[in-house]
Amino acid sequence: xxxxxxxxxxxxxxxxxxxxxxxxxxxxxxxxxxxxxxxxxxxxxxxxxxxxxxxxxxxxxxxxxxxxxxxxxxxxxxxxxxxxxxxxxxxxxxxxxxxxxxxxxxxxxxxxxxxxxxxxxxxxxxxxxxxxxxxxxxxxxxxxxxxxxxxxxxxxxxxxxxxxxxxxxxxxxxxxxxxxxxxxxxxxxxxxxxxxxxxxxxxxxxxxxxxxxxxxxxxxxxxxxxxxxxxxxxxxxxxxxxxxxxxxxxxxxxxxxxxxxxxxxxxxxxxxxxxxxxxxxxxxxxxxxxxxxxxxxxxxxxxxxxxxxxxxxxxxxxxxxxxxxxxxxxxxxxxxxxxxxxxxxxxxxxxxxxxxxxxxxxxxxxxxxxxxxxxxxxxxxxxxxxxxxxxxxxxxxxxxxxxxxxxxxxxxxxxxxxxxxxxxxxxxxxxxxxxxxxxxxxxxxxxxxxxxxxxxxxxxxxxxxxxxxxxxxxxxxxxxxxxxxxxxxxxxxxxxxxxxxxxxxxxxxxxxxxxxxxxxxxxxxxxxxxxxxxxxxxxxxxxxxxxxxxxxxxxxxxxxxxxxxxxxxxxxxxxxxxxxxxxxxx
Amino acid sequence: xxxxxxxxxxxxxxxxxxxxxxxxxxxxxxxxxxxxxxxxxxxxxxxxxxxxxxxxxxxxxxxxxxxxxxxxxxxxxxxxxxxxxxxxxxxxxxxxxxxxxxxxxxxxxxxxxxxxxxxxxxxxxxxxxxxxxxxxxxxxxxxxxxxxxxxxxxxxxxxxxxxxxxxxxxxxxxxxxxxxxxxxxxxxxxxxxxxxxxxxxxxxxxxxxxxxxxxxxxxxxxxxxxxxxxxxxxxxxxxxxxxxxxxxxxxxxxxxxxxxxxxxxxxxxxxxxxxxxxxxxxxxxx
Numbered sequence: 001x002x003x004x005x006x007x008x009x010x011x012x013x014x015x016x017x018x019x020x021x022x023x024x025x026x027x028x029x030x031x032x033x034x035x036x037x038x039x040x041x042x043x044x045x046x047x048x049x050x051x052x053x054x055x056x057x058x059x060x061x062x063x064x065x066x067x068x069x070x071x072x073x074x075x076x077x078x079x080x081x082x083x084x085x086x087x088x089x090x091x092x093x094x095x096x097x098x099x100x101x102x103x104x105x106x107x108x109x110x111x112x113x114x115x116x117x118x119x120x121x122x123x124x125x126x127x128x129x130x131x132x133x134x135x136x137x138x139x140x141x142x143x144x145x146x147x148x149x150x151x152x153x154x155x156x157x158x159x160x161x162x163x164x165x166x167x168x169x170x171x172x173x174x175x176x177x178x179x180x181x182x183x184x185x186x187x188x189x190x191x192x193x194x195x196x197x198x199x200x201x202x203x204x205x206x207x208x209x210x211x212x213x214x215x216x217x218x219x220x221x222x223x224x225x226x227x228x229x230x231x232x233x234x235x236x237x238x239x240x241x242x243x244x245x246x247x248x249x250x251x252x253x254x255x256x257x258x259x260x261x262x263x264x265x266x267x268x269x270x271x272x273x274x275x276x277x278x279x280x281x282x283x284x285x286x287x288x289x290x291x292x293x294x295x296x297x298x299x300x301x302x303x304x305x306x307x308x309x310x311x312x313x314x315x316x317x318x319x320x321x322x323x324x325x326x327x328x329x330x331x332x333x334x335x336x337x338x339x340x341x342x343x344x345x346x347x348x349x350x351x352x353x354x355x356x357x358x359x360x361x362x363x364x365x366x367x368x369x370x371x372x373x374x375x376x377x378x379x380x381x382x383x384x385x386x387x388x389x390x391x392x393x394x395x396x397x398x399x400x401x402x403x404x405x406x407x408x409x410x411x412x413x414x415x416x417x418x419x420x421x422x423x424x425x426x427x428x429x430x431x432x433x434x435x436x437x438x439x440x441x442x443x444x445x446x447x448x449x450x451x452x453x454x455x456x457x458x459x460x461x462x463x464x465x466x467x468x469x470x471x472x473x474x475x476x477x478x479x480x481x482x483x484x485x486x487x488x489x490x491x492x493x494x495x496x497x498x499x500x501x502x503x504x505x506x507x508x509x510x511x512x513x514x515x516x517x518x519x520x521x522x523x524x525x526x527x528x529x530x531x532x533x534x535x536x537x538x539x540x541x542x543x544x545x546x547x548x549x550x551x552x553x554x555x556x557x558x559x560x561x562x563x564x565x566x567x568x569x570x571x572x573x574x575x576x577x578x579x580x581x582x583x584x585x586x
Numbered sequence: 587x588x589x590x591x592x593x594x595x596x597x598x599x600x601x602x603x604x605x606x607x608x609x610x611x612x613x614x615x616x617x618x619x620x621x622x623x624x625x626x627x628x629x630x631x632x633x634x635x636x637x638x639x640x641x642x643x644x645x646x647x648x649x650x651x652x653x654x655x656x657x658x659x660x661x662x663x664x665x666x667x668x669x670x671x672x673x674x675x676x677x678x679x680x681x682x683x684x685x686x687x688x689x690x691x692x693x694x695x696x697x698x699x700x701x702x703x704x705x706x707x708x709x710x711x712x713x714x715x716x717x718x719x720x721x722x723x724x725x726x727x728x729x730x731x732x733x734x735x736x737x738x739x740x741x742x743x744x745x746x747x748x749x750x751x752x753x754x755x756x757x758x759x760x761x762x763x764x765x766x767x768x769x770x771x772x773x774x775x776x777x778x779x780x781x782x783x784x785x786x787x788x789x790x791x792x793x794x795x796x797x798x799x800x801x802x803x804x805x806x807x808x809x810x811x812x813x814x815x816x817x818x819x820x821x822x823x824x825x826x827x828x829x830x831x832x833x834x835x836x837x838x839x840x841x842x843x844x845x846x847x848x849x850x851x852x853x854x855x856x857x858x859x860x861x862x863x864x865x866x867x868x869x870x871x872x
Contacts, residue, residue: 033872202871212867218857221666244863245847245855247665252691256658259651263631263662266649268853271666289652381864386857415853416647416663417670419626424641424648427634436642436650440600 005192007060009068010142012135013085014077016044016051019135022160023075024055024373025203026139026176029156030148031059032203032375035196039493040373041067041569044313052080057373059146061195065497066571067372073146073190075138082106089113094190096141096183098134116141116187123178126171133175140179145187146194150180201375206365206490207232207274209340209376210300213347214272215240216379218386221271223249223260228312229367230274230302254279258286258299265295266425268391268415270351274300277319278309284325287360291330293425294403294411294458296354296361296389298347303366305567314567315367317489320545323362323518331357331409331461333470334518336364336489340376342515343369348384353469355389357461358410364517366540368569369490389413395421401432405453409460430454466519475528477503477510484532485575486558487539488514488546495538497572498579505576514546520553529556536582537561538575588624590615592645599643606783606794607637607704609757614644614673616760617767621671628671631660633680636711637704637783640675654685657692660699667851668698668841671771678705682718682738693749696775697840702767703740704757704783707792714788724791740780741821745814745833751777752817752833756797757784759829766831775839782827797827805830 012023024040031038039058045051056071058064070090076082076097086109089095097106099117106115118141120134136157143153154173161169211233214222224234234250241248247264251257257273264271275283280301290297301323305314323334333353337346343365350361392400392412400421404411411432414421424430428438429451437447475484477499487495495511502509512532529535529550537547537558544561551557562578564570593615601607618628628646632638634653641648647670651659660674681689681703692701708726709715715728719740723732744752751773755763763781770777782797804820809830811817817833841848859867 200872202868204871208871215867216859216864220852220855220857221662223662240867242846244859245852247844247847247852249665251658252687255655256688256691259655259658260662260665262651263649263659263664264666265662266659267663267666267670267851269666269855270857271662285652286655289655293649293651378868379864381859381861415667416629417626417667419624422625422645422647424650426642426650427652428650434648435597436639439639 006062006194007058007064008073008146008190008192008194009056009058009071009090010073010075011054011056011071011085012075012077013052013054013081014135015080016053018077019132020053020055020077023135023139024057026136026153026156026160027142028057028203028373030143030152031196033152033156033200034148035198035200036061036194036375037063038203038373038375039064039067041368042371042373052084054085059194061193065493069571069573073142075142076102077135077138078102082109086110086113094145094187096138098138101131101134114188118179118182123182124175126174128167128171129175133172136172136175137179140176141183141187144180144183145190146192147189148194150177201377203373203375204340205232205371205373206340206343206369207302207371208236209343210274210347210365210370211236211240212379213344214298214351215244215246216344216381217348217351217384218270219246219272219351220269221247221261221264222273223251223257223271224273224275225251225254225257225279227254227276227279229304229371230276230279230300232370233274233300254282255286258283258297261297262286262290262293262295265290265297266293266416268413270355272298272300272351274302276302276304276312277322280319280322281325287332288326288328288330289427290360291326291332291458292427294358296358298350298354298361298363300363300365302370303364305367311567313367315569316540316565316567317366317491317545318541318565319364320517320549323364329459331359331458331465332518333357333359333361333465334364335361336515336517337369338489338492338513338515339369340374341379344379345384346515352384352387353465356387356410356469357465358389358413359461364489366490391415394418399433402434403430403432403454403457405432405457408464409457462519466521470516470519470521472521472524473512473514473528475510475512478508479510479531480533481510482508482533484510484512484535486512486535486537488517491538491540491570494570494572494575498575501572501576502579517546517549520550522554525550526554526556529554535560536579538570540564540570587622588619590619592625593618595643595645597642600639601636602787604786604794605636606706606757606781606785607640609760609763610702610704610781610783611640611643613757613760613763613767617764617771620764620768621771623671628673629660629663631656631663631672631674633676633685635677635680637675637677638680654680654683654688656680657685657688657701661692661695661697664697664699665841665844665852667853668848669851672699673771674699674701676703677710678703678707678717678719679709682740686718690743690747693744693747693776693778695840696748696750696837698774698776700767700770700777700779702779702781705740705780706783706785706789707737708785708789710785710788721791739821740778741832742818744778745817745821749778750775750835750837751831753778753831754780754782754829756782756801756829758794758798759801762803762829769831773834775837800827801829802826803830804828804832
């Protein structure tokens with residue numbers, strides 16, 4: 001019995017400015033409103049006009065785990081796109097192109113692919129219709145051959161352009177409909193059954209999920225400096241500043257951003273920032289300050305490709321080592337959400353942990369997680385209740401010690417403004433009251449004792465967090481599998497997909513995945529690592545930074561790795577292929 | 587009603603005897619009661635340097651932070667709790683050297699804080715190197731053959747950066763300093779008070795004696811502080827060194843642009859979103 005095909009990979013390609021994003025949005029929203037699952041990945045360059053861009057969407061009746069490799073339906077909008085994309089179309093696939101713009105006969109390029117030249121100019125008589133709208137027409141054609149309800153597309157166009165004039169809405173709908181009608185007459189329907197469950201799902205990026213997660217869990221202050229691929233968080237929150245009464249501030253640089261956040265956190269508001277590796281490097285000084293002053297701050301680092309300014313529009317997991325930057329020892333927590341839902345909840349968890357431990361919480365995202373569009377399951381807004389940690393509401397006459405030594409290393413906070421509790425938070429080493437011991441008292445026998453006690457107190461937080469809050473890695477698949485694929489952060493779905501392919505090929509495999517990276521719950525982690533028979537670490541970086549962290553923290557050594565660092569994210573198929581090479585060398 | 591002694595800290599200043607910074611400390615303690623401010627209503631934020639130790643020597647809420655970063659922290663704090671009076675302090679290395687980028691942007695942003703720079707034209711805590719306000723050719727430990735760079739004029743920099751209150755005082759003239767601090771704190775917006783605060787240990791040029799002989803309070807002889815060109819002229823005089831309020835502009839401060847959000851200080855807001863709000867956030871993406 002042959003299985004009915006229930007997913008399809010669609011690619012839309014053209015020049016930057018050809019409307020790739022809006023056709024992707026229309027197509028994605030048609031699918032998500034029908035209750036289909038979509039995973040979309042945008043390949044683009046750091047250029048506003050003129051770069052070649054494409055969007056690949058993997059649409060399925062069931063959850064799709066990656067954007068896939070070879071596309072089956074391709075839309076080409078500009079002259080350079082056939083050469084780039086026709087060779088990678090899957091055998092038996094179809095290509096729609098704007099034949100008013102791409103005039104050569106593409107059918108000579110491949111004989112195992114069907115080409116449909118849609119003559120935009122001939123089909124259009126409407127006033128105001130411009131070649132730039134070819135994207136809308138071709139999207140209509142794709143919706144038609146996939147057997148999706150075009151009315152959903154027409155409805156979405158109305159919603160999408162709600163703020164525009166009625167003529168603009170009507171024109172876009174008309175052009176979409178022409179595409180639908182053209183395909184109905186000229187193109188063969190595809191042999192795929194895309195059956196949505198009718199539950200309209202959110203179609204969003206990880207940066208949206210982070211932004212919404214922060215907002216839903218009490219964020220009141222956000223300061224940032226624009227840096228791809230983190231800027232989406234700033235853009236999202238900026239639109240919510242007025243309606244949700246939060247302060248959103250673009251600062252002069254990342255140094256200012258993190259210090260604004262520290263100032264706001266000190267006043268008692270939940271405050272966060274997001275940046276990419278270069279900006280995070282500038283923030284390291286401030287993170288150390290937050291560790292020393294014991295301020296609850298949240299920083300999202302959205303990793304891009306390569307060192308220094310690197311490749312702003314590409315993916316890598318190359319900043320794990322950077323999370324440990326800063327002078328001296330201080331407590332910090334590092335989390336790396338595995339997907340979009342996790343991004344939403346991690347934002348809430350991070351705000352809670354920051355206040356519980358009064359220390360910086362660093363979230364590691366990357367271009368893939370932060371910028372790809374995907375359908376997500378509904379967020380549970382009450383799943384992570386807001387917990388503010390030790391905040392002291394009054395001082396009863398007696399003197400208040402901001403850095404009181406306690407069992408768990410966390411001292412109750414008095415928010416500035418309370419009468420009778422004045423204190424100084426000092427970046428220099430200080431005693432329980434905040435009085436500095438770095439100057440005239442440095443080195444005196446009494447100061448040595450204070451230094452030991454106060455430093456031990458701050459570091460104690462790591463032990464408590466390790467025991468109380470840090471989650472063990474998840475192990476999915478058969479516990480006694482012969483092979484374990486180990487990953488962290490955004491690669492979760494791709495590794496799951498690879499496991500499926502491996503199992504289909506008869507390999508006994510499971511998947512070990514880390515989201516809570518530091519402090520590691522060492523004993524539990526070791527137990528799981530020791531239970532695995534053969535571990536291969538899968539990371540999008542050169543030096544296997546997670547392998548190194550695990551070795552440093554647990555002494556457990558993972559010998560074999562799959563590394564990708566060309567800037568493209570993993571897919572299951574890609575991991576599967578790379579594993580053949582690793583396993584062949586056994 | 588607060589009194590000057592309410593602002594006394596249990597920590598004795600570790601400044602050298604004769605340090606100009608003592609004058610500012612005294613002036614703060616006198617100015618706050620005049621403004622009816624209680625210790626718990628004030629947040630004093632500093633950077634790093636001799637002068638940045640000041641928050642430890644005065645009984646208000648305080649933050650002793652990073653070299654050059656007092657202003658971003660003070661601004662973030664102010665936006666989160668704008669009911670408190672926020673005073674940022676530091677030295678010339680802190681504000682005009684490592685922190686000069688933040689300084690310029692803070693002035694054009696015009697958040698309602700007061701920034702007092704204890705300018706001694708030398709790096710004191712690091713034992714005597716050239717500073718952004720050291721005179722040309724001045725010999726210091728890092729410029730034994732003379733400083734080859736022109737000093738920054740903080741006042742013209744401020745006037746050119748949209749600072750809405752620009753003043754300068756010699757810390758030896760405490761009554762004038764009290765008056766200027768009072769006006770600076772009352773000013774709605776960013777107020778710069780550049781103080782000549784001599785370093786008695788490492789700077790043999792910019793001494794108490796030098797300032798006593800050369801400064802002149804321009805508010806005593808008809809200077810119009812609303813005239814920015816007059817302010818530029820006074821800031822660049824070579825026949826005397828102008829002190830007092832050089833420039834004051836009434837313009838809306840940053841917080842006005844966030845009037846609805848800041849109706850209540852945000853640290854007191856209800857947190858999170860209602861079920862209705864959540865539904866709306868979700869609907870945007872469907």
